Amino acid sequence: MKHNKEVSEPKWTKSDLKSLRRLVGKYGSSAVSDAAGKVIPRRPGRPSRGHLPYFEGIHLADWIEEQRAEHKHLGHSAPLKRAINDAYEMLHGDDPDRPDPEKFASTVKRKLLPARRDLNFLKEAAMQKEKAGKID
Numbered sequence: 001m002k003h004n005k006e007v008s009e010p011k012w013t014k015s016d017l018k019s020l021r022r023l024v025g026k027y028g029s030s031a032v033s034d035a036a037g038k039v040i041p042r043r044p045g046r047p048s049r050g051h052l053p054y055f056e057g058i059h060l061a062d063w064i065e066e067q068r069a070e071h072k073h074l075g076h077s078a079p080l081k082r083a084i085n086d087a088y089e090m091l092h093g094d095d096p097d098r099p100d101p102e103k104f105a106s107t108v109k110r111k112l113l114p115a116r117r118d119l120n121f122l123k124e125a126a127m128q129k130e131k132a133g134k135i136d
Helices: 014-027 029-038 052-073 079-092 101-132
Strands: none
Touching: 014 029, 052 079, 052 101, 079 101
C-alpha cells in the first residue's frame, strides 16, 4: 500500500521572493524556469577545486625544472634535491607551522612525475603548433 505524501510549498522568505522577482524581470519567467531545472543542488562536503590542482602541479613542475637546470648549470651535485629544497623555502619560508622537509620532498616527488609528464606533453604540443605555423 503506497502512501501519497503531499508535497508542501516551500517557505519563501521576502529576500527569496525579491531575488526571484529580480531574476524573472531580468531574464523572463521561461528562462528562469528552464535554468531552475538545470541547477544542480549543492552536495555536502568541501566544494571541488576543479582543475586547479592539475595546473598547480604543472606550474610547480615547470618551476622545479627551471631550478634544476640552474643548479645543474652551476655544477651542483643533486640538482633535483636542491630544486625541491628551493621549492620548500619558496612555499613555506619562515612559517612556524611548515611541514617536515622530508615529507614535503616525498610528496613533491610523487606529484612531480605526472605533472612533469603533462608539462612535457604540453610543451611538445606547443612546439608542434608553432612549427605548423598556427601560433602567431
